[in-house]
Amino acid sequence: MKIFIILALIVLASAEWKPKSRQxxxxxxxxxxxxxxxxxxxLEKANRLEYPDTDLVKEFVLCGARTSELWNESEGWLSDRIMRLLENDKKLNKEEAREVIESCLDDNSxxxxxxxWSYRNFKxxxxSRLRSSMKKLLQKLD
Incomplete structure (x- = not known):
């Protein structure tokens, strides 16, 4: 039984999410x-953080959220993962950032x-007040 518990803990520890590399x-x-x-x-509009309300833009936002592993089909955007990506922004008040993120993300009731759903939350x-931090983060992908 102890071996099973140890193995389960190893599996859980290795399953912890890590942000993808910039590349x-x-x-x-x-x-x-x-x-x-x-x-x-x-793409030029997206680089200026202009995301018009169109079906193609919504698909693009959802695709990006999925491939960056910031999205879960049942929970939507994953706030803890977004915070992990923003944690290197020294100018960002982490408490305030968490409040903004939590207020923007909904459960799609x-x-x-x-x-x-993904577009509404992303917009x-x-x-929000996180605009400059989000812009820095997205510009790293250009």
Whole structure:
């Protein structure tokens, strides 16, 4: 029995999420761009944190959230993982950031599509007081 518990603890410890490397995130973004055939003008808007409310943009946001492992189909955006990505921003008040993130992320009680749900929460984050931190984070992927 003790061996089983030890093995279970090892499996749990190794399953802890680690942020993807900058290169892995860039590749994930490129994969989304290619698979969704994102036009250059839309990429330029995204680089300025302009994400128009279109089906293609919503698919792009959801693809990015999935491939960066910041999204879970049942929970939506994962706030603890977003915080991990923002933790290196020295100018960021971590307590305030957590409050903003928690206020932006919802449980989709209204039953929106995954695309609408991820887009709504993402837009809230990039339009919030976290805008400059989010922009820094997203610019690392260019």
């Amino acid at each position: 892995e995130l860039k590749q994930a973004r490129l994969d989304c761009i290619k698979s969704l055939n994102i036009p250059q003008d839309l 209204q039953g929106s599509s995954l695309q609408d 809230c984050l990039i339009d």
